[in-house]
Structure formats: C-alpha cells, structure tokens
Amino acid sequence: MKAAFFKTIYPILLFAAMFLLLGFVVNETGDKKNVSNLNSVIESKIDSVLSLMTLEEKVGQLNQLSFGIGWGPTVQSVVPDEYKVMIKESKIGSFLNAVGADFTRDLQRIAVEETRMKIPLLFGYDVIHGFKTTFPVPLAEVSSWDPEVVRMSAMYQALEASSVGIHWTFAPMVDIARDPRWGRIVEGAGEDTYLGTIMSVARVKGLQGDLTSNKNIVACAKHFVGYGDAEGGRDYNTVDMSERTLREVYFPPFKAAVDAGAETFMCSFNEIAGVPLSANKYILTDILRNEWGFNGFVVSDWNSIGEMINHGNAADLKHAGQLSINAGVDMDMESRSYINNMVDLVKSGQVSEAIVNESVRRILRIKFKLGLFDDPYRYCSKSFEEKTVMNEEMQNAALEVSQKSIVLLKNEQDLLPLKKDLKTIAVIGPLAESKSDPLGSWYQQGDSNDVVTVVEGLRTELSNNTKILYSTGCTIDGTSKEGFKDAVEKASQSDVVILVLGEKGSMSGEARSRSSIELPGVQNELAEEIFKTGKPVVVVLMNGRPLSINNISKKADAIVEAWFLGIKSGDAIADVLFGNYNPSGKLPVTFPRSVGQIPIYYNHKNTGRPGDLNNNYSSKYVDLEMTPLYPFGYGLSYTTFSYSDIKLSSQKINKNQKLTISVDVTNNGKTDGEEVVQLYLRDVVASVTRPVKELKGFKKIFLKKGETQTVTFKISNEELKFWNIDMQFVSEPGKFDVFVGTNSVDVKTTSFELIY
C-alpha cells in the first residue's frame, strides 16, 4: 500500500515541480522576484522529496566516496561491485574522482533508475588549475593581479570539467599562507587578505557563473579555516590563533566567497585552539551560517571526521560523526562515519533527525539548483566532452593566463627581452626540457605529453639561424655533478644562457612541506659554474613556493619567475624572453632571504622595538638582513613607470565622507606596458595594534610609451574598519598613513585624518 502510494505520488510531484521550475527558468530575466520564486519552488520540492525519504536514504545523501585518489591520467571505466550495491541501496549521495561523460552517466543511471527515490548523484573533483588543459597553478595566476584573468581561467576550467560529468570542484582554495615551507601555498592566493579576497570572488564567479547552464560547476571554498597557519609550515599540523587574527586575516576570503554565492565549503583538517574544524560548531555554524548567512552545504575534508580519533577529541568513528554533524558538517568525505553510524546516532537520540534533515536539505538544494532532478544527465554528453576537452579556445586561454602569471624579478641592463637574431643560445638546467614538472601539483588529467617545454617553446619562437644548445646540467634534487662539464661547455659557446632551475612539480601541493626553501639538489652549484663563464645569464624559475635565491639574485643578469605554468609553459616563457609579451605580474607573496626569516610578510605588526640596524635591542636577527629578498607586490616590466606625489581630495574626512587618493603614473621607459598600482594604508594609533601597511586597493593599467594616467582610489569608512579592542568591527578616529606605489616597499607616502 505504502509502496504503491510512493510510486504514484512521486512522479506527479516531480513532474509538477519540474514544470514550475522550467517555467521560471525560461522566463528568468535575472530579476530578483523570479529568482526568489525559483528558490521557493526548489524549497517546496525539497520538502516533498524529504518527506518521502526514509532515515537510511537521508543518511545516504550525506555520504561521499571516492574512485581512487584522483591523480594521474587514468580515467575510470569500471564501477566496483561494492559501489553498485551501495548506489542501489541509496547509500551514496556523491562521488569524488569519478570522471568522464559516459562513466558518470553509467553511475547516474543506477542512481536514478534503480533506486526508490531516484535522487541523482553529485560528482565532485579537484579541479584546482584545470581538468586536462592544465592552466598555471593558482599562486601563479594570482601573480597576474588581474581578477578578470583569474575569473576567465576558472570559467574555462569549469567548462572543461563540466563536459566530463563533473558538477562540483573542491576549489577555490582561499587559505591565506604566510609560510612558504607549507606546500599548499601553491594552491592559494598567497599571503595577503585583500588580494586573496578579490581572487576568491573572481574564482567563485568564474567557476559557478549563475549555475543555470551546464557549463558551470559548483565551487567549494576551502579549507575552512586557518589551515595555512600550520605550525612550522608542516602540513596537517596544529593551528592556534586569536579570534581577531581569524577575523582579520583568515576569514575575509571565505566570507567573500559566501557573498559571491559559493554553494559549498570544505572544513579543514586542522584544529584551532584545541577544536578540530570537523567538530567546530562555533566556526561552522555560529559564524558561517548564523553570522554570514551561508546556506549551502559543508563537506568534510578527506577522512577529516575519522581523523578526530587521532586528534584526540573523538573516541571512535561514531563519536566523531556525532560531533561533526552537530557542528555543521553536512557531507562526510570518505570516512564512512555517517553511513555506518548516523542511523544509530539518530535512533539513540545523540543526533536529532532535524539536524540530518537540514543537512540533506542543503545537499538536495544543490542538486536541484544544478538541474539534476530535471535531467540527471545534463553533464554527461560525450559529444560535448569531445568538442570541449583541450579544444583550441581552451588552450589559447591557458597561454594567455600563463603569460600574465610570469613575474620579472631582475633585468640588469635590459638584457631582456632577448634579440631574435642571436646566433647561439645555451639552454641549461633540469627544468629546461621537463615535460611533467610544469604541470605542478594537482594536475589531475593533465598529460605531460601536452606540455610545451622551455626548449620546445624556444625552438618554435626562433628561426633556424639561432642555434640552441641544450644541457640538463644536473637533476632537480640529485647530488651528481657529472653534467656540469657539458653544461659549462655549452654555456661557453653561447651568446646568452637561459638557465632553467626550480623545484619538481611534486614538491609543492598537499603533504609537500619543505624544511628548506633553497633550490634543491646541486642547482645552486650548477648556477655558480655557469656564472663563472661570464656569459649573460637569464635564470628562469619554476617553483610552487617562494624560494630563497640569494646568490642567483646577485649574480644572474635577469630572473624570470615562471612558477608552474601548465601545458603552455614553454610558449609563454619564450614569449616573455623575446618580448612578444611584456611581463606584468607581481609577487602575491614575499620572497624570504632564508628559511630562518619565516614567517615574513609585508603586513606585519611594528612591535614595541621595530627592527633597527643601529639598535641591537630591536626586533631583528643578528645574522641576517631585516628585509626580504623580494617584497610582496614586487615585479618589473620591460618599461619603467614613475609615480607623482599622492594627491588627496582632503586632509580630513569624517565617517560619512569618501576620500579620493590619486597619483599620476607615467610610462617613462622604452615600450608600452602594464603596471599594477598598489594602495596601502596604515592606521597609526588604534585601540589594538595595526599592521605597518595593509593593501586596500590596486589597479592594473596599460600605458603606452610616454603616456601618463591619473589613477584614483576611493576610500570610505568601510576600508578603515578593523576588530577593535571590544571585538567590534569599526573604524577609529585618528591619523592614517597612505602609501601608493609599484610594490609594498617602493611607495609614495602621505597621510590623512579620520574625524568623528
């Protein structure tokens, strides 16, 4: 009787809701009324579905399992029997690492044809910098200081992923990272909260669009929160910090992701102040949901629920599940805590069914928003996959983003751009011909065969009249110096040496913390031998973190920071070396002189004894300079820019007034070029100490040779606020220093007063 009822009522309900939804989508012109109607339609559909589900089926929605670990170019084609059975028993709501239009269709078919409730599966994947078309690693892209480029890159990555059945990416990673030992610094936007916040929004928007087309995918802001502050830069390590630091430094990119519409969040592995995030109700519920109004769902990190047994705040998996769901973790990635224990936890009253309902509701909401109830195969078109993956447009976008990601660190006597009529170029170094390292970490289905190496890029760029002499010199991290002789010989025969050094692609990313940030292996020694030849040397760096390259920075004639640029590496690097593209990137993170300076970041506090070379009893090291090797925001161009003094619209403003800050920037160099004009502020006296400088705005401008442009920034009370001594987010009256310039150190300075 009950079964017969379900059989009749469910299709009717679905049909009615689909009809309504379709009507609204077709009519949708973007006005708010229709959107909220659409939302209320979805909510009533969720009510209907929820009311028909058993507790077991609800718990199944909260369970996410993986196909393998998602690395490497293999695409799955076989569904293990265990998974087939679990789908049929409605024990899986989502998979990660299942890819391919046909493969996801096969899985989806079981879910919607062979289960009672016919609820579609949600397919998640780590699209961190591309699915198969590997774009530059996130830290590189951010070096463009161009949110539109970052948005566009995310949009293409989403498009490609959507064509292979993926609905949802575990990106963007918006963790602030001030410690380059931490390998995951490569996945984020660097050390600065303001820049990280702008890039967080750009990535969410690029990935999700408005989610009405099947060419966008759901974003997941991760890892919430504080993960980047792991003690000693050691991945997964303990974190402890004040609520003020959380709110000022680590929260804003996440809050901005919520405001930009990010539909999901991932909680982080770490604890803060003794509470692992997987059980952190204060952060996941009180702040994320109640304070910020997030109404998407939270997924755990991989087995982060289970790992609370190791953390020592959960006795077993059941206890861990109880803590997690009550804290606000809706979906369990891979620990199987929920699927094996949640029904019991509800039946025994340790978890209320209302909490489970709420989590299910949030997950169903995303499935509805993606249109999967209308058409569970929306993302499973083989023909769309075939015409999308690695198509020309995608590859062109990857090249454009790669060019913009490059940062020029040094260019003595304008060695760069190189002339195209050079007779002989020596290309030396373990990364010059590497096919795999430029893919970086999290390259997913990226294929090293698709990578253009530096040598290949140069061959395409140069005519046969230029001889390229290639020598590897040494391996990336080996100890052998056998290759030095050949490298030195070839360097000696050349007009210029391009020395390509750096890290393995696998030395940054998850679980890739390093205790040293030097070039690995004998690369420094190789560089030294090459410098001794007296030839002009251009060092090209490939790396996933800031490196301390003191000797190279002294002795190389030019240094090009290329990070890991993905498949178009060699083309983009050749374009920069030969001036087809004038570099415009700026560092999103400080380059320390040595690992001992870490953490070193531009927006530090002044301390009671600011570092002073002439005062021993000041905050500094006795054996190291106080400054970094390259500061935050630093990067050169083939042209030069001069800045006028800063003009203010007023010396004093009150809380309701806006201040206009302007400078004239002139391209006084030899060629057209782009500059990132940066604005920093300092609140000089406040109820709690404030950083010596905080980025509050930047503008990337293009100036023709000889051109001058007035660049203006508007500052209002909002930009002057901080968490004061009473933990209120307010501004305080008093003096503010203003800095505008080409990086965080080379600035013009003035000040104004905020009056109340």
Ligand code: NOJ
């Ligand atoms: C663990 C990582 O911390 C997270 O970033 C990733 O999304 C998941 N694994 C899934 O692969």
